[in-house]
Amino acid sequence: MANGPGIVVTGASGRMGQMLIETIVASDAYHLVGALERDGHDWVGQDVGIAMGGQPMGVTVTSDALETFRKANAVIDFTAPAATVAFSKIAAQAGVVHVIGTTGMTDDDLKAVNVSAQDTVIVRAGNMSLGVNLLVQLTKKVAAALDEDFDIEVIEAHHHHKVDAPSGTALMLGEAAAEGRGVLLSDVKDSGRDGITGARKRGDIGFTAIRGGDIVGEHDVLFAAAGERIVLRHMATDRKVFARGALKAALWGQGKAAGEYDMLDVLGL
Numbered sequence: 001m002a003n004g005p006g007i008v009v010t011g012a013s014g015r016m017g018q019m020l021i022e023t024i025v026a027s028d029a030y031h032l033v034g035a036l037e038r039d040g041h042d043w044v045g046q047d048v049g050i051a052m053g054g055q056p057m058g059v060t061v062t063s064d065a066l067e068t069f070r071k072a073n074a075v076i077d078f079t080a081p082a083a084t085v086a087f088s089k090i091a092a093q094a095g096v097v098h099v100i101g102t103t104g105m106t107d108d109d110l111k112a113v114n115v116s117a118q119d120t121v122i123v124r125a126g127n128m129s130l131g132v133n134l135l136v137q138l139t140k141k142v143a144a145a146l147d148e149d150f151d152i153e154v155i156e157a158h159h160h161h162k163v164d165a166p167s168g169t170a171l172m173l174g175e176a177a178a179e180g181r182g183v184l185l186s187d188v189k190d191s192g193r194d195g196i197t198g199a200r201k202r203g204d205i206g207f208t209a210i211r212g213g214d215i216v217g218e219h220d221v222l223f224a225a226a227g228e229r230i231v232l233r234h235m236a237t238d239r240k241v242f243a244r245g246a247l248k249a250a251l252w253g254q255g256k257a258a259g260e261y262d263m264l265d266v267l268g269l
């Protein structure tokens with residue numbers, strides 16, 4: 001008999017999709033009930049295990065979200081903003097927990113997700129790892145303890161396939177620093193410096209994005225003052241940390257009241 005909640009993985013052929021499927025099938029705490037890819041993708045119609053280059057798993061990749069979500073207890077979604085907005089509406093219709101790892105969402109995308117959260121449990125975070133979520137709390141504390149003599153810079157590095165910048169994690173860290181300082185990130189955010197930028201504005205929170213090779217995800221929060229610097233750092237070396245966090249969120253969300261939650265709720269931080 002199958003164990004634990006039934007999970008659907010969207011973006012099954014993606015870097016995170018495949019990592020999630022491997023993690024689910026290796027665990028007794030969950031089971032895979034569906035694998036979704038976009039219409040026209042060459043995995044659609046194939047057994048997902050075969051498509052991944054291994055043994056059959058008895059789950060055929062499909063592009064029919066509603067039919068698949070109806071068979072599940074949770075959907076784990078690391079895809080792209082437009083797909084995630086559409087999936088949140090379908091998850092609400094099907095009444096399943098929607099765990100969202102997708103980053104690069106606009107304010108309008110986030111508003112649409114928030115509307116879906118009136119009808120189902122949504123857990124969304126730009127980073128699902130325990131380490132980064134702890135770093136968020138540390139960043140808030142350090143920013144609250146220091147004044148604007150300390151310039152705050154968030155530096156992130158990712159693989160060369162990544163399409164959005166700053167990363168979702170960098171934005172979480174920037175929000176935490178702004179909250180610690182009692183300001184709005186939108187009022188102090190400085191990203192994409194290029195050319196004659198003028199001197200750094202006191203109180204700004206700066207962002208720098210590095211893209212290269214196969215870097216999984218690295219984030220520094222730098223507090224730099226005259227004569228001293230503090231650096232808070234997280235380095236992910238394996239996507240398993242994100243998959244484990246997302247699966248924890250899927251389990252945590254079962255039976256919760258409809259609403260939008262994050263990994264700080266899941267981890268009790």
Ligand SMILES: NC(=O)C1=CN([C@@H]2O[C@H](COP(=O)(O)OP(=O)(O)OC[C@H]3O[C@@H](n4cnc5c(N)ncnc54)[C@H](O)[C@@H]3O)[C@@H](O)[C@H]2O)C=CC1
Nearest residue numbers: 011014015016037038078079083101102103126127128242
């Ligand atoms: N929150 C977190 O902890 C993490 C978030 N991410 C985010 O997750 C997202 C995906 O990352 P990767 O797996 O590296 O990207 P990827 O490009 O390897 O995978 C994305 C997958 O989504 C699929 N997809 C796109 N539209 C779709 C649709 N309408 N229906 C079904 N599938 C669709 C694509 O075909 C692709 O297979 C990015 O936004 C990334 O920033 C990545 C790692 C950790």
Ligand SMILES: O=C(O)C1=N[C@H](C(=O)O)C[C@H](O)C1
Nearest residue numbers: 103126127162167168169217
């Ligand atoms: O695209 C990625 O790979 C990652 N994206 C997330 C982000 O935007 O912060 C999380 C992690 O750093 C990997």
